Amino acid sequence: xxxxxxxxxxxxxxxxxxxxxxxxxxxxxxxxxxxxxxxxxxxxxxxxxxxxxxxxxxxxxxxxxxxxxxxxxxxxxxxxxxxxxxxxxxxxxxxxxxxxxxxxxxxxxxxxxxxxxxxxxxxxxxxxxxxxxxxxxxxxxxxxxxxxxxxxxxxxxxxxxxxxxxxxxxxxxxxxxxx
Numbered sequence: 001x002x003x004x005x006x007x008x009x010x011x012x013x014x015x016x017x018x019x020x021x022x023x024x025x026x027x028x029x030x031x032x033x034x035x036x037x038x039x040x041x042x043x044x045x046x047x048x049x050x051x052x053x054x055x056x057x058x059x060x061x062x063x064x065x066x067x068x069x070x071x072x073x074x075x076x077x078x079x080x081x082x083x084x085x086x087x088x089x090x091x092x093x094x095x096x097x098x099x100x101x102x103x104x105x106x107x108x109x110x111x112x113x114x115x116x117x118x119x120x121x122x123x124x125x126x127x128x129x130x131x132x133x134x135x136x137x138x139x140x141x142x143x144x145x146x147x148x149x150x151x152x153x154x155x156x157x158x159x160x161x162x163x164x165x166x167x168x169x170x171x172x173x174x175x176x177x178x179x
Contacts, residue, residue, distance in 0.1 A: 003178050008082035008094065008171030014164040015075030015101055018157065019044060019068055027158040028112055030127065031151045032135065041112075042157060043067040043104045067104065074100035078168060085178045098172040101165040105158075116152075128152055 026040035039048040044067050046060045074097045081093035112129060119125045125135045127150055137146045 003086050005082040005085040005171050005174060005178060007167055007174050008078050008085070008098075011101070011164055011167035011171050012075045012078030012082055012097070014160070014167060015071050015078060018101070018161055018164055019072045019075065021160070022157050023068075025157050026155055027108060027161065028154055029152065033148045036148065043108050044071070071100055071104060078171070082171065085175060091175070094172060094175055098168040101161060101168050105161050105165050108158075108161075125150075130154055 022042040022044040027042035030039040037050050044064050048055055077093050078097040081090050116127050116129050119127050126133045133150045135148045135150050
């Protein structure tokens with residue numbers, strides 16, 4: 001009977017599914033005011049709306065496209081490995097592919113933490129990583145203060161990405177048991 005690394009197969013398919021779903025459903029959303037300013041982000045898609053107008057930053061778009069290609073190729077390689085885990089080349093395929101979903105999750109969460117800390121420290125905007133808050137913008141010259149509600153939230157593709165990373169790491173651990 002042919003050996004198959006089922007954990008790797010699930011992780012590979014989940015990686016490809018993550019690439020397909022993430023451009024449409026953000027991993028994290030920041031909303032300021034009543035949709036005055038909205039940021040939807042994942043490693044594969046970043047867009048923001050200001051007063052209903054959508055903006056795209058070309059450098060971030062290029063990074064998103066490279067992330068899509070990286071995880072897509074990683075998922076396909078993980079599937080190829082999983083169907084032939086006892087071949088001589090399989091270990092190299094596994095070592096290339098199993099870390100990519102984990103890197104995506106870690107780098108994404110690190111970016112969100114750095115963004116919120118930077119906004120808190122530089123501009124004194126109390127933006128939570130997950131939850132509700134208020135931001136006060138003061139104009140000393142006109143003696144006015146504007147208070148805007150801020151809401152941030154994680155969405156289910158982030159949890160799916162974490163599960164995908166766990167499956168790929170489990171495939172690496174399980175590889176020792178395949179003969």
